[in-house]
Amino acid sequence: MKISREVKTALLVILGILFFIFGFNYLKGENIFKSKNTYYTQFDYNALSLSSPVTIRGNKIGKINEIKYDFETGKTRVEISVDNDLKFPKDSKIRMYETGLMGGNALAIVEGKGTEIAVSGDFIPSVVEEGLITGLTKNFSDISSGLDGTLQSADSLLINLNGLVTDDSEQGLKNALAEFNTTLKSFQTLAASFNRLVTTNETNLDGAITNFNKVSEDLAVLSGSLKEVDIAQTVGKLDQTLNNVNGLLNGLEDGEGSMGKLLKDEDLYNNLEIASEQLRELLQDFKLNPKRYIHVSVFGRKAKEYTEPEDPRQ
Numbered sequence: 461m462k463i464s465r466e467v468k469t470a471l472l473v474i475l476g477i478l479f480f481i482f483g484f485n486y487l488k489g490e491n492i493f494k495s496k497n498t499y500y501t502q503f504d505y506n507a508l509s510l511s512s513p514v515t516i517r518g519n520k521i522g523k524i525n526e527i528k529y530d531f532e533t534g535k536t537r538v539e540i541s542v543d544n545d546l547k548f549p550k551d552s553k554i555r556m557y558e559t560g561l562m563g564g565n566a567l568a569i570v571e572g573k574g575t576e577i578a579v580s581g582d583f584i585p586s587v588v589e590e591g592l593i594t595g596l597t598k599n600f601s602d603i604s605s606g607l608d609g610t611l612q613s614a615d616s617l618l619i620n621l622n623g624l625v626t627d628d629s630e631q632g633l634k635n636a637l638a639e640f641n642t643t644l645k646s647f648q649t650l651a652a653s654f655n656r657l658v659t660t661n662e663t664n665l666d667g668a669i670t671n672f673n674k675v676s677e678d679l680a681v682l683s684g685s686l687k688e689v690d691i692a693q694t695v696g697k698l699d700q701t702l703n704n705v706n707g708l709l710n711g712l713e714d715g716e717g718s719m720g721k722l723l724k725d726e727d728l729y730n731n732l733e734i735a736s737e738q739l740r741e742l743l744q745d746f747k748l749n750p751k752r753y754i755h756v757s758v759f760g761r762k763a764k765e766y767t768e769p770e771d772p773r774q
Contacts, residue, residue: 496522496541497580501554503588506536507565508556514540516569521546524567538586540567549574550582557589 506527514522522542530537540554551572559566570587578584658665712720746753 495544497544497546498525498539498541499554499578499580500537500539500583501567501586502530502533502535502537503556503586504535508536508538508567509564512564512566513559514542514567514569516546516548516571521569538567542569547577548572550576550578550584552578552584554584554586555589556586 506529508524508527510524510527512524513520514524522540524538525541526539528537528539529535548569549572551574553570553572555568555570556565557568558564569584711717712723714720715723
């Protein structure tokens with residue numbers, strides 16, 4: 461049996477449509493080969509959208525299939541589909557909650573405590589998250605207040621601009637523009653002077669930059685050398701030296717050693733003072749009466765006794 465070209469084309473189109481449907485649902489995270497259970501609920505108003513998520517304990521297990529207004533009851537009837545594996549008590553509630561400031565609303569299944577399990581097609585009562593409507597009203601109120609303040613500010617700005625361009629302030633505006641032009645000219649003159657200064661001292665600036673680079677390199681070398689120095693060892697040696705000096709000073713203070721005795725022993729000091737005085741007198745007498753110490757006499761003359769001079773400096 462030969463299949464015509466038209467039949468082949470039709471089969472390809474059908475297969476393409478099927479692949480498109482499968483791919484579209486796959487990208488949405490849905491498995492078209494897995495069966496779903498359908499449940500119904502209703503709300504007093506519509507704040508939902510098609511394909512909004514249905515969750516249980518924070519996990520997505522389905523979506524909203526249909527939203528329809530019931531003319532008889534005046535309520536919004538919602539159809540949801542969830543995974544076939546999900547089992548929950550029939551006395552559970554479907555709660556509407558806000559997913560975020562711009563994320564819209566979603567539905568959550570709040571599990572009941574009954575033993576009877578809900579089956580596909582059951583009607584599940586609904587509840588609305590407390591404060592949801594109040595929060596929406598407050599947000600719109602804040603937006604309205606902010607918009608009103610913005611409009612008032614814009615109105616005040618327009619009034620001020622209108623007063624600025626009136627005939628009474630025309631001369632003031634001209635003066636302001638003239639001063640602004642003068643300021644611009646001053647900046648231009650300053651920029652030209654700066655350019656001339658840079659051009660004239662270009663060689664000096666190059667030299668200064670070169671010197672600065674050299675100083676930076678020297679500082680880098682110095683920093684590296686300081687890093688290599690064992691600061692702890694140096695400080696330890698300095699501390700040891702200070703301790704030795706401190707011990708030496710304490711020994712002198714306590715009269716230890718020759719220097720300590722010289723500083724602290726008063727008898728030794730007095731003896732040295734007496735010896736120094738006697739040595740001074742001996743030298744003085746030797747200078748005044750040298751014959752008494754260098755005695756050359758044929759006849760053996762008697763030496764003179766020592767007499768202290770009137771002037772001690774003699």
